[in-house]
Amino acid sequence: MPEPVMPDLAALTAKDKPTLWRHGSGSSAETIVGIGEYARFTASGPDRFESLQQQFSAFCSTLRTSGVRAFVSVTFSPVSRYSSVLIVPRVQWHISERGTRVIDLANGTDTILDLPPASPTAPPPAVAQHVLSRTEGDLTGEQFTAAVREAVTRIVAGELAKTVLARDEVIQLDGAVPVGALAQALTEAYPTCWTFYVDGLIGASPEMLVRVTNGEVRSRALAGSAPVTGDLDIDQAASDDLMTSAKDASEHAYAARSIIEVLRTIADVEVSDTHVLRLPTIMHLATDVTGFLTGEHSALQVAGLLHPSAAICGTPRDAAARVLAELEGFDRGPYSGPVGWVDDAGNGEFVIALRCALTEHRDEGDALRLYAGAGIVVGSDPQTELAETATKMLPMQRAIAQVLP
Template sequence: MSVLAASPVPLVVRTVEIPAPDDLLALLPPHGISWVRRGQGLIAWGESARLETAGAQRIDEADAWWRRVTRHALVRDDVRQAGTGLVAFGSFSFADASAAGGSLVVPRFVVGLRDGRAWFTVIDGDGLTDLPSLEDALGDASPPAPLPPIAIDEGDRDAWATAVASAIERIGAGELDKVVLARAVQATGDGPVDVRTVLTALAADYPSCWAFHVDGLVGATPELLARVDHGLVTSRVLAGTIRPTGDETADLAHAAALARSSKDREEHEYAVTSVTNVLAAHCASVNVPDEPSVLHLPNVMHLATDVTGVLSHNASALELIRELHPSAAVCGTPTLAAAHVIDELEGIDRGRYAGPVGWIDAAGDGEWCIGLRSAEIDATDPSRMRLFAGCGIVAASEPEAEWAESEAKLEPMRRALGAHIDA
């Protein structure tokens, strides 16, 4: 069931080039949208149109709605780069049955920066007579507020161990090959949390990740579900994890051990296969490296594989992510069996954690990641957040090791909120 909120008249869109800002995130107004990596990307604010959707067809409904919106839009784009012209930002729940559903938001204003070129886009449902300046669009927004004191729960270690042990038992019995279990912890501040302060910390600590905020989901995700750019599609698969020590020599040895680990290689291969099978149905050719690389992040190291393909037909980014989600990296293998085990053992509604989050343009190109290393801001109380982490469970998994891995994956959000808890 969907609620549509498109403009009653065609959207009028104007994109102009502007001087490149020194810091894209520093321009972000309160409650704005962020999609920033290595200082580049998109920020947005305001709202010209919105779709709220839920259920198993939520991404298909978003794709159909977006096609209708773009078909009637009037666009003048002086820059013509990825992310210029008419764009929308979205996030979707992990599970079909989740009350979190999904949304696609067409902002009022967008500022983008890529390869030294910057632009300002205005999107209006009432027609554009005079293009406002960036300064007028930003208004007198207050600077980011310091974080209040925030208490973060440690989580239920015994319940986690029980769930992981049960999953391992089911894998051993042949019910499935892999399942990804997630846990959530509550964070409560003495006052409202300014998401801009959180984003600034995440972007500084994890520059190679996408620092995002879309409809109350904030995080720094390293996992690219699908980027579509003029017929080329790319997906970065991450599965298999080890925690670094901080000692460069030791961590090189740890990275080599991760690359050789049969347990982590098995987990990774399931995820690569699930993505490759989807892309093969849409691409004239798909390239999969013979060996995974090791992605080094401050809190974890992952086995990583970039799967690329050339589309054989005009598939939109939303069409692809609908088929790619949920991949084995966030659900398991086989998918239906893993989803059933998640429902029985996890004990939480993931909301939009581990669901697709990203943006799409009028051509159907865009960039969508998996909403990992993230927190969900309470819609009615911005002093409250739920932090999430998940771990891939296979036959060789051990509950204690999986707890330590989940603690490492909670670390980005804990640090961004001013807390640090050793595993």
Template sequence: MTPLSTTAHEPGVVELTVETSPLDDVRQLLPFLDAHRPLVWMRKGEGLAGIGTALRLEFTGPDRMRAAATAWREVVGAATVVDPIAKPGTGLVAFGTFAFADDSALTSVLIVPEVVIGRRGGRSWITRIRSTRSDGAAAADPRPTPFGAEYRLSLLPGTLKPDAYRVAVADAVAHIRAHDLGKVVLARDLVGHLPLESDLRRALVELALGYPDCWTFAVDGLVGSSPETLVRVDHGTVSARVLAGTISRGPDGASDHQAAIDLAASLKDLDEHQFAVASVLSALEPHSSSLQTSEIPFTLKLPNLWHLATDVAGTLSDGSTSLDLIDALHPTAAVAGTPTADALDVIRRLEPFDRGRYAGPVGWVGADGDGEWAIALRCAQLTETGDLTAYAGCGIVAESDPERELAETKMKFRPIVEAFG
């Protein structure tokens, strides 16, 4: 079936027919994916695998997420959905990834697959999606296929080299101290080239197995494994996990335990974390009258580092969808800084590249507006020609040290470097 495509400026009316039915338990989603353009959202072996494209919606500019929310409501309103399971991820769904900056050259997209295979709570299903007006045959049921040959990819410093990053951090610190800013997030890049015949599912396996507590995703060439839940909406409830403040894991049990204690006591990291939590609460409070947070940040253990983390949860009071909320939340202080406008000005001045979809929302949305969205961290963007760009950033505050921040980016690059290397 030829995929339908539209833009935010020409939404049209797209009529889709959607049918979900149960499957015997599918324990591995990744073998079902397209080897070269995978579409997946998973954590701890559960999630959604998309195959093919029934509809692609593209958006640009400062209203890209708001336009996506409007366009999605139109798609849902025109769809015929048969969903006897009625669980998160069943029925009509779209995978999405959104650019970080309002003026990014990279488009933001919602992609409705032709087929979705899902697994949650040990229960599996298949959803088939087609244009109601299409005369073509429905897509064949997908089958798992063997992975392609192994490959190794070297990632090298990109536009912002290590020495230049140290200078940028020092510049940001001076600016923060001079202008009374709270925090600025600065990123740097690594680049490489992936042979076109390479099977991207191999990198996804490495990410999913190495970082099972993170959201492993692949949407329109953006591949990664993010620890940070931007927002989750489920039957009127809203939740988020805020991460800011980082330290490397120790080489043994005693030093690792001490690293977690040091992070929890670090005034620099606690200040950085508080800015991020306040940013999320400020964005969500207009949509919920019952937000609750952890009393103090807790230390979240990942395979290569510790994060300071705070969970936020509440009940929605205004019927907002997950797309409405990512529009309200983005960009949080965890990926931009605070005050937001001032931080974005510093980022534009000191980062010599377009972040693309790095640090933007990535996830999925259902017909009822519920969905799960992460911040696109620990990720890389792959182009049609095989060029790969990975990004990692740090929260810079008045006490930041350029050498330490550079070392932190190396830690944050590790998931992608190891997945492809």
């Protein structure tokens, strides 16, 4: 009998209705790939997190197999026209240094394979699709800078302390989105980020919202940023400036506080010193929060308590959400909402859906709608914030350019 061979990400995600979650590189990487849909649950409104959890818990009570995971994508806004979704794949590949487990819910099989962790090193596969056009989205660059000016005016007037404004960009293809190739390009370029593909949303986010593992909880606040040039001296100077910038420190403090205050109500936590997290195209101020839950809370439920943090909404929360909705003027859908996975024991991992794009199906072919935002506080400069959004779109733009001619 021939030895089983580990399929790469492109091969796995070429299957029916794929879902994907990957973090890390080499032997430390963890990958979860779903093929097909065994169950699908949707929810909307302010109770969408709890509704999805209740539906998933009821579903799990009917299963004989433990360790089943579901992929989740929740909208940023409770009034979005998009639905929040929880998908239980028909076939689930759980791949890590501990081994490879394949659960087939349709056939009732649960198999441990003697295979090494997936570690694709080959270039992304060639694709037949092409980029037809690249255009500004619902909020143009000019409209974005005008919105920043208005937001600063409202902040100075005392209406709020911080808001986060986003804009979008549309890349039109002449065929279907090559999910496998894009995912492979993202995971190889950004191994410290979390690469995901859930219900048409693809990206590589640097910002973990929450991880729950047998009662241990972890979260990370990212806010305040500077571009990375690749020049060591320039980037070190930018890092030093970021650590001493009053504007960035203020923006970051709001984001960190919004996470710490929530987690302290449900867990005993410790807070790290603020430090600089450097990625290939951008660096951020970061604060890590760790601890242990004091009650029964699933990862999905904790994500619901934390969302929306000041990092992607602002503060005070209600005022910031109202102002960004007025000034952006478009529906974010799942962008900047939690995306991740949860299992039947409540363990799971969620990131904020950043550095991402949403697939839109059109007659001429699929389109990818890219999103990026920037935190607005007193002293924010419209052109600087616009440049920040351009930097944050680079991961998706580079992955698309790498695999689509």
